[in-house]
Amino acid sequence: MVSRRSLLGAPFWAAVGMNAAAQAHQDRAGQGSPAPTAADQLPIASGPFQPSVESLKTYQTPAWFRDAKFGIWAHWGPQAVPRSGDWYARFMYVPGHPHYAHHVKHYGHPSEFGYKDIIPLWKAEKFDPEALMDRYVAAGAKYFVSMGVHHDNFDLWNSRHHRWNALAMGPKRDIVGAWRDAARRRGLRFGVSEHLGASHNWFWPSHQYDQFWPKLGVDYDGADARYADLYHPKHDEPYKGHETWYTTSPAFHQIWFNRVRDLIDNYEPDLLYSDGGIPFGEVGRSLIAHYYNSNIAKQGRLEAVYNCKALGSGEFYPEACVQDVERGVMSGINPRPWQTDTSNGDWFFADDDKYKTAPDVIRMLADIVSKNGNMLLNVALYPDGSLPLESQTLLSDLAQWMGTNAEAIHGTRPWAVHGEGPTETASGAFNESAAYTAEDVRFTAKDGALYAIVMGWPRDGVLRIQTLAEESALAPGSIERVEALGSAESLSFERSRKGLEIRLPDGLAGQAAIALKLRGQGLA
Incomplete structure (x- = not known):
């Protein structure tokens, strides 16, 4: 490992001794690309949508989404391996956080055993998308969403632009493709989520070091140039909250565009979810225009749904997408269709977690649907791809309730008012x-x-x-x-x-x- 002290006063690549092969790999990945301004750097399919706010605001939500009301999400990937919950890849590099303590105890110090070493431990050896999808359909899901890439910068598909992907390592399987095939065989609409936009700044702690003995000043493995395409090149743009959720780096904007377009073009999702506002200005708007236009070319009409959030950095235009509200709801009937995304437990599996029960989910679903919304529910999976007992129980109980009462949910529209009674969830x-x-x-x-x-x-x-x-x-x-x-x-x-x-x-x-x-x- 390279000491933090050796970086002072020297260019990053020189200090870490990046070899020509590694540099060439970074160049191919686009890390050194100039700012994407030309049309050939942001190619979009021809069609009615252009990467302008005015054009995207002509979007109309397709009927299938308005009818579906309930979807299930597999928010699942290598970060489930430590069984410690969400954001493990970031907080394992933050001394004082429980994830850091867990990592040092079970795997070793992050200068010696980093997140790159967690990835091979994710084998997904019990992953059976066909059996899982049967349970999701029985529970009332009308669409299914696969994690595409989380903030950990690990692609769960056969990625053309990124060597850190699930087909090349870990389970050595096209996870997105397996989910897609299982969903479509059962007539479900299929979606993917991308959390890549925030990764550049979110992963910043991986480049840091302990400020105490015995590892004082010794860099974590994120500073090793051999893995800069996973942890991102060294930079001075730390994530400090949602105000700096997205980087200003044009090179990374191009990487994001290339990889998410690859996901869209090769898996043709009915729904694309971004974890935040529309990323990166014109770059993000170009990606959405491409998504809408390519969907029209394949379907004959616009059937695509793009979820983004009025939360933190990035652009948000409610007319241009379907608004997603993370672990929350809206007050009253919203004139536009919207979506809550939530989970029955933590976003990634955690031991000793607290889980939602079927009554929790059903009552929340009824409230959301009455307000013109959909619920996208993550059902927690073990690292190996099997269901914890709590998730099994939830799916069985949902299947029983939906088997009788789905008529009041699927295909409905809001009434004159959403409801009555003393309880109203804060918006x-x-x-x-x-x-x-x-x-x-x-x-x-x-x-x-x-x-x-x-x-x-x-x-x-x-x-x-x-x-x-x-x-x-x-x-x-x-x-x-x-x-x-x-x-x-x-x-x-x-x-x-x-x-x-x-x-x-x-x-x-x-x-x-x-x-x-x-x-x-x-x-x-």
């Missing part, structure tokens, strides 16, 4: 917790029917919905029939100026949420 990212009660009701509508999803069991077995009171301006029509999904029996109800009272059958008690179907003239 925005990282605000997903809510303790719903039997007084909380969420509404959806489809094919002339109104669905009321009740978040618990009333103590006396009588549901009272004030929004549907007689002479209500929101529901001026008549209510002719009320039934619980899964049963053809008509339920007893009474409508007055105080509200609609429905006597619920005892057999519905204990459900995570009770979905009722209401019909009548002018109701929906």
